[in-house]
Amino acid sequence: MLPSLGSIASRLRLRQLRLLIALDEEGSLHKAAERIAISQPGATKALHEIESTLGATLFLRTHQGLQPNDLGRCVIRYARLIESDLAHLREEMLGILQGEGGRLAVGVIMGAVPRLIAAVSRLGAAQPQLGIEIIEDTSVRLLDLLDAGRIELAICRSSVSRRPDAYDCLEVREERLEIVCHPRHPLAEAPELSLADLVDSRWIVYPANLPMRLTLEREFRAAELEFPRYPVETASTFTLLGLLQEDPNQVAMLPSDIAQFGARHGLLRRLPVVQRTRNEPYSILVRQGAGLSAAAQLLLEQWRLAG
The missing domain is CATH 3.40.190.290 (D-Maltodextrin-Binding Protein; domain 2)
Incomplete structure (x- = not known):
């Protein structure tokens, strides 16, 4: 049986996740151990610990070395996401400490892309050291990313969500x-x-x-x-x-x-085709009760100037 989230969270270690990524890329316990600067016995122990924590075998031993199975590939994918998030965390903290605003991730539907481009261009000129990630997708997928904390702002429609009241609306814009x-x-x-x-x-x-x-x-x-x-x-x-x-x-x-x-x-x-019906307006959304970072506030200012 798969352990509970609380059990996994209390036992999982970042070193173990780094080992999984190294094993996936090296295919060898010895090379993976060298890569993350631990001994081979230490790597063996760390792999055993993470498989015990997750209650599943993650790698198969083949003549080509260690190969991840389906569960292993799933865990490695999330290990990479966690490592990437930590890198973004450090980048954003460094930017804030240096007074440069850090990093901002924003999601946008197709119709709002031109206005967002104008806002981002103006913001980039004013804050050249600010890292900005733009994700264009449907409202459903953008709200999933917003719920997961992977983007700070979503420029989309909340009506597609089963929980539209879970978001604070910062601005509404009509779309022709x-x-x-x-x-x-x-x-x-x-x-x-x-x-x-x-x-x-x-x-x-x-x-x-x-x-x-x-x-x-x-x-x-x-x-x-x-x-x-x-x-x-x-x-x-x-x-x-x-x-x-x-x-x-x-x-x-x-x-x-x-x-x-x-x-x-x-x-x-x-x-020149006259439209008889109107499209639903879109909004700038944040998670309910979540404050805006300095970078997000600057983008919002440029968005309003671009309109």
Whole structure:
């Protein structure tokens, strides 16, 4: 039986996790022991201790040396995350001690990327020693990262969470949506269009049940049109833009800020299709009751200036 979390937390040692990472990379107890500067008997004892702590064998002994099994690969993956978090902890502490602001991790949905880029650019000019990590993903995944403490701010929608009241909202922003296509799409130069004019185009859409997909589905229902049967689904901005470049006959719905960005760089054309429904606004969210670091406060200031 797998031990309790309390038991694992009280017995687990950082040295043991470092040994697991070294074993994974070296494949030899002797080489792993040398790498983390302990004796081979000490490494043998540490491996036995961590397997005893977790109640499972983590490595198989083969003619090629020690090889992690499925459980071992799982534990090693988390050992690397813990080591990475410790490195980020030291980096952030060093930055704070040096008056440079440390490190900031922020998550963002696609539609807010252009504004965040502007804010981060301004912040980087003012705080060049500040380390910033930006994670673009769906609201569901960003809230998971926020819950786990892996990001400090999430620019997304809390409505997708089963616990929307678990977050403090720092700002709400409306999001307009537009239909876009490649500049060579047959209807790219049309002065007026309706959704019915685009039913024969190949659609690129967000995955099911996500807010932007739901908005597009409402648009088709309002126009009394059947939703495209065989769309290409993606939540990736880069993939969507790449697909539009590859096939000029495709169309997609994008947040207005992304559409304007793509149009400025000649990547796509904004089509004059009037939207009948509105998309759900997004928010800047933090975990409830969590204070903002100095770096997060600076980013928030630049975000508001960029709007």
